[in-house]
Amino acid sequence: MASSGPADLPRIRDQVGRALDDFLDRQRVLLSGIGGDMVACLDAITDLLAGGKRLRPAFCYWGWRAFGGQDCPQILAASAALELLHASALVHDDVMDGSDTRRGQPAVHRRFAARHDAESWRGPSEGFGAGAAILIGDLLLAWTDELFHASGLPQAALRHGQPVLDAMRTEVISGQYLDLAGQASGSTTVASALRVVVYKAAKYTVERPLHLGLALAEGASHQDPGHQDPGHQDPGHQDPGQARLAAAFTGYGIPLGVAFQLRDDILGMFGDPAQTGKPVSDDVREGKRTVLVALARERASRAEALAECELMIDKRVREALSAVQDAPITAQAMSALAELAVAATARCG
Amino acid sequence: MASSGPADLPRIRDQVGRALDDFLDRQRVLLSGIGGDMVACLDAITDLLAGGKRLRPAFCYWGWRAFGGQDCPQILAASAALELLHASALVHDDVMDGSDTRRGQPAVHRRFAARHDAESWRGPSEGFGAGAAILIGDLLLAWTDELFHASGLPQAALRHGQPVLDAMRTEVISGQYLDLAGQASGSTTVASALRVVVYKAAKYTVERPLHLGLALAEGASHQDPGHQDPGHQDPGHQDPGQARLAAAFTGYGIPLGVAFQLRDDILGMFGDPAQTGKPVSDDVREGKRTVLVALARERASRAEALAECELMIDKRVREALSAVQDAPITAQAMSALAELAVAATARCG
Numbered sequence: 001m002a003s004s005g006p007a008d009l010p011r012i013r014d015q016v017g018r019a020l021d022d023f024l025d026r027q028r029v030l031l032s033g034i035g036g037d038m039v040a041c042l043d044a045i046t047d048l049l050a051g052g053k054r055l056r057p058a059f060c061y062w063g064w065r066a067f068g069g070q071d072c073p074q075i076l077a078a079s080a081a082l083e084l085l086h087a088s089a090l091v092h093d094d095v096m097d098g099s100d101t102r103r104g105q106p107a108v109h110r111r112f113a114a115r116h117d118a119e120s121w122r123g124p125s126e127g128f129g130a131g132a133a134i135l136i137g138d139l140l141l142a143w144t145d146e147l148f149h150a151s152g153l154p155q156a157a158l159r160h161g162q163p164v165l166d167a168m169r170t171e172v173i174s175g176q177y178l179d180l181a182g183q184a185s186g187s188t189t190v191a192s193a194l195r196v197v198v199y200k201a202a203k204y205t206v207e208r209p210l211h212l213g214l215a216l217a218e219g220a221s222h223q224d225p226g227h228q229d230p231g232h233q234d235p236g237h238q239d240p241g242q243a244r245l246a247a248a249f250t251g252y253g254i255p256l257g258v259a260f261q262l263r264d265d266i267l268g269m270f271g272d273p274a275q276t277g278k279p280v281s282d283d284v285r286e287g288k289r290t291v292l293v294a295l296a297r298e299r300a301s302r303a304e305a306l307a308e309c310e311l312m313i314d315k316r317v318r319e320a321l322s323a324v325q326d327a328p329i330t331a332q333a334m335s336a337l338a339e340l341a342v343a344a345t346a347r348c349g
Numbered sequence: 350m351a352s353s354g355p356a357d358l359p360r361i362r363d364q365v366g367r368a369l370d371d372f373l374d375r376q377r378v379l380l381s382g383i384g385g386d387m388v389a390c391l392d393a394i395t396d397l398l399a400g401g402k403r404l405r406p407a408f409c410y411w412g413w414r415a416f417g418g419q420d421c422p423q424i425l426a427a428s429a430a431l432e433l434l435h436a437s438a439l440v441h442d443d444v445m446d447g448s449d450t451r452r453g454q455p456a457v458h459r460r461f462a463a464r465h466d467a468e469s470w471r472g473p474s475e476g477f478g479a480g481a482a483i484l485i486g487d488l489l490l491a492w493t494d495e496l497f498h499a500s501g502l503p504q505a506a507l508r509h510g511q512p513v514l515d516a517m518r519t520e521v522i523s524g525q526y527l528d529l530a531g532q533a534s535g536s537t538t539v540a541s542a543l544r545v546v547v548y549k550a551a552k553y554t555v556e557r558p559l560h561l562g563l564a565l566a567e568g569a570s571h572q573d574p575g576h577q578d579p580g581h582q583d584p585g586h587q588d589p590g591q592a593r594l595a596a597a598f599t600g601y602g603i604p605l606g607v608a609f610q611l612r613d614d615i616l617g618m619f620g621d622p623a624q625t626g627k628p629v630s631d632d633v634r635e636g637k638r639t640v641l642v643a644l645a646r647e648r649a650s651r652a653e654a655l656a657e658c659e660l661m662i663d664k665r666v667r668e669a670l671s672a673v674q675d676a677p678i679t680a681q682a683m684s685a686l687a688e689l690a691v692a693a694t695a696r697c698g
Contacts, residue, residue: 027519034523034548037530041523092487096480121533128533131445134483135526138441138490142518145494149511155504162498169491170376174383174390177484181386184470184477199383 006335009058009343015073016057019080020049023147040115041136044108048087051103055260055344056082056209059253062340063213066333067245069220078151078161078216081144082209088140089172095133096180109133144169153216160219161212168208175199183289190298193291194258201264202257206344210249218242241328251323252337255316260344262313265292266306317341355684358407358692364422365406368429369398372496389464390485393457397436400452404609404693405431405558408602411689412562415682416594418569427500427510427565430493431558437489438521444482445529458482493518502565509568510561517557524549532638539647542640543607550613551606555693559598567591590677600672601686604665609693611662614641615655666690 004010024046031038057079064075093099094107101107106114113129121128148165149158179196218239269292291312296305320341324334353359373395380387406428413424442448443456450456455463462478470477497514498507528545567588618641640661645654669690673683 031523035527037527038523041526092483096483116533122535123533131529134441134445135522139522141487141490146515155508166495173484173488174380174387177390178384178386180480184465184472186471
């Protein structure tokens with residue numbers, strides 16, 4: 001995944017990382033002014049954000065390019081906002097799951113609990129760690145919006161993208177709640193696990209980032225500096241090309257996103273902790289109702305479940321690729337989506 | 350506070366409540382589509398939002414009016430977004446503090462823990478309750494942004510308001526972290542408690558809502574439908590009238606916001622639970638380092654601390670009122686700010 005293929009991933013990662021660094025530099029000045037203690041929060045955020053694979057920004061970027069948007073720093077900054085959203089979800093997820101590690105480092109709540117211990121502060125260190133992580137996740141969620149609007153994209157673009165960003169946030173948080181409730185109520189069928197995966201992973205990781213890039217590009221195409229055509233001010237308006245492309249992105253995004261999550265399940269159960277950044281079998285130990293765990297329960301053997309899971313991944317990647325093969329996009333965007341499909345489901349994690 | 354004075358509070362509350370209801374109705378359709386379980390989240394949010402005093406929306410509305418903005422449903426919808434932000438903070442605060450009640454009802458995490466118990470679900474019910482409340486607070490935080498942008502205010506207004514909303518979110522979350530860290534590290538002086546109050550309450554409850562209304566009105570005043578003056582596209586630009594008014598709002602907002610919090614501290618320690626919605630002395634029991642608790646510690650008697658706290662409130666309300674008496678605003682806005690100062694610090698809670 002380090003080589004520079006048609007999806008331009010190394011450069012996208014580099015520029016998304018730079019947009020995040022610039023944003024955090026500005027926040028550091030603000031937070032230091034509020035109180036010296038805030039620097040500890042910013043340090044934790046900086047460390048966490050350094051580790052992301054930038055998959056969601058890459059899909060957002062290619063949704064933009066596929067509709068004819070030109071490469072520019074502004075779309076990469078807007079895409080980078082999705083890394084803040086994702087980091088927020090991870091920090092809160094780790095509190096809820098009581099996870100110890102994330103991206104090869106202590107989870108944020110553990111980091112702050114350790115600080116509490118080291119300083120011999122009063123009260124239980126776990127409570128302090130959880131509280132700090134809840135607030136840091138909140139900061140990251142609020143900053144998603146801030147970076148999106150400060151990306152420098154034209155107002156018309158942002159206005160068209162906003163409803164997609166709104167849907168994306170509601171869907172991923174809802175998916176997390178359905179997961180939590182399903183785990184508690186004990187519904188552990190493959191079918192119910194797949195329903196959670198659609199909202200918590202598939203729409204959120206692939207479909208919505210592509211839709212966001214598309215909506216931003218469609219909005220930007222209406223932009224005429226110094227003048228806005230009143231006929232194009234309704235963000236609900238879609239031209240036929242956009243509607244067709246949005247449908248193709250759904251056809252690509254949902255199966256690919258499910259395949260991405262299935263790969264993540266496999267890596268969580270069988271992967272190399274040095275690569276995945278989390279201990280093997282955390283999911284099983286925590287009683288997580290992943291599709292793989294549900295399969296293993298239904299099939300009675302891990303090896304059988306693994307084989308079936310690999311088949312499910314293959315089938316979905318092929319389905320994803322066939323959904324975009326007739327889409328009205330450039331050959332370059334087509335090649336990029338093919339590379340991203342491989343990157344998102346690669347065995348190396 | 351129920352009478353219709355110059356601040357028009359009963360009507361503002363009514364319309365803010367209606368904007369929230371409309372927003373929640375739209376979300377209910379969406380959430381039901383994602384999964385039937387999501388309705389439980391929406392019900393909890395609806396019940397929580399029904400109880401708010403709408404103080405922040407009222408300040409936002411009067412910031413708008415003071416700069417010459419006309420009364421319209423759009424400014425009330427944008428103001429209502431602040432109720433979602435505040436509800437998010439309350440839900441997460443209650444998880445962190447382990448509070449049992451909020452606005453006279455079980456706190457959200459307790460409500461979901463009770464549901465877990467009632468359904469005899471698996472795992473610890475407290476963990477489920479905390480997880481659900483973290484996610485519900487996240488939804489409310491994400492929806493703040495969504496309602497703000499869906500308020501129907503002109504794009505130019507929203508663009509000018511955005512940086513104020515950004516600052517407000519960062520400040521209140523930072524204030525909460527400073528509070529948490531201060532409580533853990535044990536700094537319990539009146540001075541350090543006051544520093545937390547400035548960010549967690551004063552700027553957040555009074556100054557920033559006024560600034561937000563002002564920035565929205567200033568942006569809207571640049572709006573010329575179908576045409577944007579390129580000279581007015583920089584949201585950082587402030588006209589001299591706005592700068593003067595922003596300074597007056599700071600002079601009014603900071604002392605009044607501190608007085609508001611001091612009143613809240615007093616009500617928390619001595620108030621009527623039927624009116625405050627939370628049990629008396631929760632703050633003391635939880636080892637909260639409120640200004641009043643710090644005063645009680647320094648003064649050695651509750652009665653002395655209470656008397657001094659009342660003096661601090663009086664002094665700050667007078668300071669607040671004198672800060673706006675020469676501000677370039679209408680007589681109606683001036684009277685409204687005077688009424689709001691009383692409403693925010695009234696002994697009845």
